[in-house]
Amino acid sequence: MDTEHTRTDRLGLLLEQFDKAREMAQVRLTGLGDEEYLWEPAPDCWSLRRRSEAVTPRAFGPGEWVLDLGAPDIPASEYAEVARQAADGMTVDKIADDWSVTVERVEQVLAHTGEPEPDTTPITTIAWRLGHLHFQFAGAWEWTFGERRHDPKQMVDFSPSTALTLDRFWPVIDRWRAAVATVTDDELDTIGFSQYPYGSDPDDPYIAVVAGANLEFIHHMAEIALLRDLWRARS
Template sequence: METSGERTDRFGILLDQFDMAREMAQVRLTGLGDEEYLWEPVPGSWSIRRRSEATTPRAFGPGEWVLDKGAPDIPASEYAEIARDVAGGMTIEKIAKDWSVSTQRVEEVLAHTGPVQPDAAPVTTIAWRLGHLHSNFAGDWEWTFGERRRDPHELVDFTPDSALALQRFWATVDRWRESVATVTEGQLDTVGFSQYPYGSNPDEPYICVLSGMNLEFIHHMAEIALLRDLWRARPTAGS
């Protein structure tokens, strides 16, 4: 269904939402330079680093530069999602495998009652946010439209060159978007149409995966936009 040129079907709404967010993001990223791309707003920020200089225990990537990743755990912000996964039929064993934690840790989360403490999430650089998104889109494409065999952690060659990173990022995003456009109504409702191995994709209809991808893209791009604002307003020598 279309109204004044706009689609109002569930698939069309998600596609239009993503396309608008992508257009806004590309404009917002215009002029990104290497120094700003790698800027660490506070000590201990997560970023991309040479493999020999990695400081986080699970930093990953196939090349010289790796993306920071910390020790496995289930953050407090995901407690409700874990409960929903179990209610939806996902096993404790599967959740533990996805998060790289023990089944005892999952059971501890499920047994929690009352308010949870806020997560002490690390501050991340623009390079980290873009690298994280790039890895997600590359992995979802591989495990939905590709051969479904390559490790998502080995798909993106991270780089300190902001222009090259953006070129590679948009190419991956556009390949994903072109493939998504071919999905049928039946495939939208197919549980496990995406077999992305980290997370709940294999246990969800693909329409839910697409909604999650939109959310991931929009909220990380909003964070990148704020980092750009902070970079522009930062104190500098002589200011």
Template structure:
């Protein structure tokens, strides 16, 4: 359906949302330099590091530089998703497998009541956020439209901001072009995406796309804030 040139169908709405977020992100990422890209605003940040300097247990990547990744857990921000999974009929064992945690951890989350627990996720650099988003979109593209290669080997992380952005935008644009070709039937197909580091295989593809938009938007917003903090890092109030 189209009203005065504006798409109101499901795919059109998702594409328009993604396009607007992509345009804003391009502006906010313009002029990114290497020092800012790798800036660690607080101790204990997650970032990209040389393989022999990795500080997290599951850091990954195919080349000299790897992306920090910690031990498996369910962050507080995802408790509601676990509750939804259980409500949709997933067993505790299946949920545990989905999040790569023990059954006891899932039971702890499901038993939680009251206000959400504070989010204790580490602060991450711009390099980490770009690498994380790039890796997710490469993996989801590969396991939806590609050959289903090992997700951990798809992105060659780099300390060069310019090269990282060049690769990042090429991946994002390819994703967008492929998604634009999806049919209404495919939007409703459960398992159209088989990306293993997610619950994509259990979801209609339209919900996978909505989740991908959310992932892109919230990480680009966080990256924009880091750029603001970098720009004003030496200023003090009078």
């Protein structure tokens, strides 16, 4: 490892983490074909589908192909995040608005004790995971460095073609990364520097938003890598 040129400032560490994750992800996506891209490894998966064939109530996208999305809820894996939001001073009404759920659902989560229930969120395909990252990073750029007016869920024309998807995907990722690299220390500490409308970005310092974007990219790419392993090993 070249320690002489390793950045140790806050933003530098996050950028280097992202760059390494991006490099590994691009290698792991090499050779991805259309059949594997849309492969559903279990029943009732969320995926990319023609609008007329969507199986979920909030499937979205501007064109013929849309990403599945179910009814709003707070998954068990996010109970701790809801508790953190409440501890940080967010009102129950604001938390409910943040998660697009009822106040009663938030109160139920905050009142929960013991281990969370098993997470019942459906398995998602490689196509879904790539589409999810695509619209999030497109929206993250738009609502931080762009015009802050386009709905992220309508910004990406999803495609069943792996080659076309990746040709569109990497420039969006790299545009976001290049813009983040220009952010100053003061902007990193600015609450609401990002106004991305889905999530807590407007209430967070931008350094936390960047860290969260890294986490989102890393964990979804790790899931994609595992799905590729399962595809290769299927009987």
